Amino acid sequence: MPPNDESLSLDAPPNTRLSPRGSVSVIVPTYKEVENLPLLTERLEEVREKHDLSLELLIMDDDSQDGTQELVSSMDRDWLTLVVRKEERGLSRAVLEGLKLARGDVLVVMDADLSHPPEQIPEMLVALEKGADFVMGSRYTTGGLTEASWGFFRRLNSRIATLFARPFTSVKDPMSGFFALPRKTFESARDLNPIGYKIGLELMVKCNLHRIEEIPIHFKDRQFGKSKLTLTEQKKYLQHLCRLFIYKYWRPFWE
Numbered sequence: 001m002p003p004n005d006e007s008l009s010l011d012a013p014p015n016t017r018l019s020p021r022g023s024v025s026v027i028v029p030t031y032k033e034v035e036n037l038p039l040l041t042e043r044l045e046e047v048r049e050k051h052d053l054s055l056e057l058l059i060m061d062d063d064s065q066d067g068t069q070e071l072v073s074s075m076d077r078d079w080l081t082l083v084v085r086k087e088e089r090g091l092s093r094a095v096l097e098g099l100k101l102a103r104g105d106v107l108v109v110m111d112a113d114l115s116h117p118p119e120q121i122p123e124m125l126v127a128l129e130k131g132a133d134f135v136m137g138s139r140y141t142t143g144g145l146t147e148a149s150w151g152f153f154r155r156l157n158s159r160i161a162t163l164f165a166r167p168f169t170s171v172k173d174p175m176s177g178f179f180a181l182p183r184k185t186f187e188s189a190r191d192l193n194p195i196g197y198k199i200g201l202e203l204m205v206k207c208n209l210h211r212i213e214e215i216p217i218h219f220k221d222r223q224f225g226k227s228k229l230t231l232t233e234q235k236k237y238l239q240h241l242c243r244l245f246i247y248k249y250w251r252p253f254w255e
Contacts, residue, residue: 022105023054027098033112035224060094092194113222116178124180132213137178143216
């Protein structure tokens with residue numbers, strides 16, 4: 001069944017202490033993000049303790065060789081796991097491997113550069129418990145914000161990429177890399193074959209989704225490191241769209 005939007009009432013405020021059923025795995029793909037990891041881990045730890053969550057963090061690092069391994073070892077947190085990937089590197093592949101390795105009942109994917117607020121994870125969990133089977137942190141839904149430092153061309157690029165995704169979903173921010181889904185939803189996916197950096201769009205097309213919920217976030221610009229959005233990644237996005245178009249619109253004629 002193709003994805004569709006259905007609003008859910010989120011009457012629990014973000015600071016509500018949760019008693020969710022099951023555990024949560026947070027998957028974070030990284031490449032040369034060592035400067036961002038201490039603060040990201042600290043903020044996730046605050047969320048974990050404040051809401052009494054059974055939460056694990058999987059850092060899926062594409063062999064950065066920037067001190068990430070030494071940093072994680074020095075943190076000495078039993079809920080934090082580092083996986084150094086040396087084959088089939090790339091953001092989508094890193095996320096996919098992390099989703100498969102995760103032990104939680106709920107799977108959360110977010111960036112390492114602090115553009116995604118970990119403090120919104122509890123609201124995502126509330127939405128899942130209220131019946132959503134895929135929840136996205138959205139810049140473009142009501143209440144969502146994008147960092148003021150974004151220039152005109154960056155905003156234009158984001159809007160064009162969003163427009164290109166319209167044949168696959170009507171959500172307002174299909175480019176979001178901050179999302180949560182139950183393990184059973186991920187396991188329902190068929191023929192996952194992502195390329196580039198938009199694994200969320202891949203899952204929306206290939207999972208059997210009935211309710212997609214968008215929650216507003218303040219999308220911030222990175223403080224440390226460099227953006228990985230290159231011309232090569234943009235070309236991969238177009239290739240990814242072609243694959244998804246064939247899967248969604250041509251494949252039914254072959255079966």
